[in-house]
Amino acid sequence: MDMNTDVVYLNGEFMPMDQAKISPLDRGFLFGDGIYEVVPSYAGKLVGFSLHLERMQKGLDTIGIKLFKTLDEWRELFETLINKNGAGNLGVYLHVSRGADVKRFHAYPEGVSPTVFAFTFEIAAATVADKKFVKKFKVTSTEDLRWKRCQIKSTSLLGNVMHFQQGVDAGVNEILLHNTKGHLTEAAACNVFIVKDGKVFTPPLDNQILAGVTRNMLLDILRNYSDLDVQEVVITMEQVKQADEVWLTSSSKELAPVVELNGQPIGDGEVGAVWEFAQRLFSANKFFY
Numbered sequence: 001m002d003m004n005t006d007v008v009y010l011n012g013e014f015m016p017m018d019q020a021k022i023s024p025l026d027r028g029f030l031f032g033d034g035i036y037e038v039v040p041s042y043a044g045k046l047v048g049f050s051l052h053l054e055r056m057q058k059g060l061d062t063i064g065i066k067l068f069k070t071l072d073e074w075r076e077l078f079e080t081l082i083n084k085n086g087a088g089n090l091g092v093y094l095h096v097s098r099g100a101d102v103k104r105f106h107a108y109p110e111g112v113s114p115t116v117f118a119f120t121f122e123i124a125a126a127t128v129a130d131k132k133f134v135k136k137f138k139v140t141s142t143e144d145l146r147w148k149r150c151q152i153k154s155t156s157l158l159g160n161v162m163h164f165q166q167g168v169d170a171g172v173n174e175i176l177l178h179n180t181k182g183h184l185t186e187a188a189a190c191n192v193f194i195v196k197d198g199k200v201f202t203p204p205l206d207n208q209i210l211a212g213v214t215r216n217m218l219l220d221i222l223r224n225y226s227d228l229d230v231q232e233v234v235i236t237m238e239q240v241k242q243a244d245e246v247w248l249t250s251s252s253k254e255l256a257p258v259v260e261l262n263g264q265p266i267g268d269g270e271v272g273a274v275w276e277f278a279q280r281l282f283s284a285n286k287f288f289y
């Protein structure tokens with residue numbers, strides 16, 4: 001295997017990936033006890049930086065990890081890391097675990113410093129708002145079997161990983177999840193929007209979904225720069241099936257159009273006009289967040 005010499009950040013230092021070492025007693029490794037973020041950057045320009053870091057701080061506060069850096073300090077860390085890795089189209093992965101203890105014990109330990117790790121990875125060029133060229137997503141659906149704290153961007157992703165793999169095994173790109181009442185929650189690694197009769201709908205924020213930065217930016221952009229009717233409401237899987245359009249949103253995908261659900265076409269089975277309009281507005285405004 002090739003050695004990975006990308007530059008990463010670990011606990012205050014920049015170093016080649018293959019020199020970054022973490023204790024096997026790190027609670028991130030043993031318990032998945034940590035919070036993470038992925039922030040996209042195009043030619044050195046970050047998208048949604050402060051929204052991502054605010055969500056991270058909220059997650060750390062929620063699970064009692066004490067780590068305080070100002071937004072400026074985080075920004076400097078991100079910019080240094082991006083510059084050291086060539087400033088192409090990069091995702092910046094930031095991971096804060098509760099740190100390395102001297103034993104394995106569930107309770108939060110005293111006096112342990114958090115482990116802070118960040119690396120970059122190449123991402124696709126930004127999505128272009130053109131029906132002819134965009135990747136068309138196919139999805140399946142299943143009951144959401146994750147935990148009841150999906151608002152926390154936890155590094156314990158086994159529930160998401162297993163759902164995503166169900167999609168892969170079914171030969172599709174993502175998987176839509178619904179609760180026991182048949183209400184759409186989100187996808188394994190994305191939020192979900194639907195369009196019906198020209199109106200845009202997405203599930204409301206609660207403990208069943210992650211408050212996606214892309215979701216929040218898109219809602220803000222559509223409400224401020226379009227006349228579209230945009231609603232955060234409970235959506236049944238029956239409504240998803242009957243939708244004219246379905247979109248997935250995430251930092252790396254922006255708005256991804258879904259054309260097939262469980263082998264059946266969404267709408268006319270083609271990428272929709274509202275997707276193109278919304279993605280265009282998103283592309284035009286995303287660097288302001």
Ligand SMILES: Cc1ncc(COP(=O)(O)O)c(C=O)c1O
Nearest residue numbers: 189190191210212213214250251
């Ligand atoms: C479960 C889940 N929902 C939604 C999202 C989208 O979040 P964001 O737009 O902040 O990338 C992600 C992103 O990774 C995710 O893992």
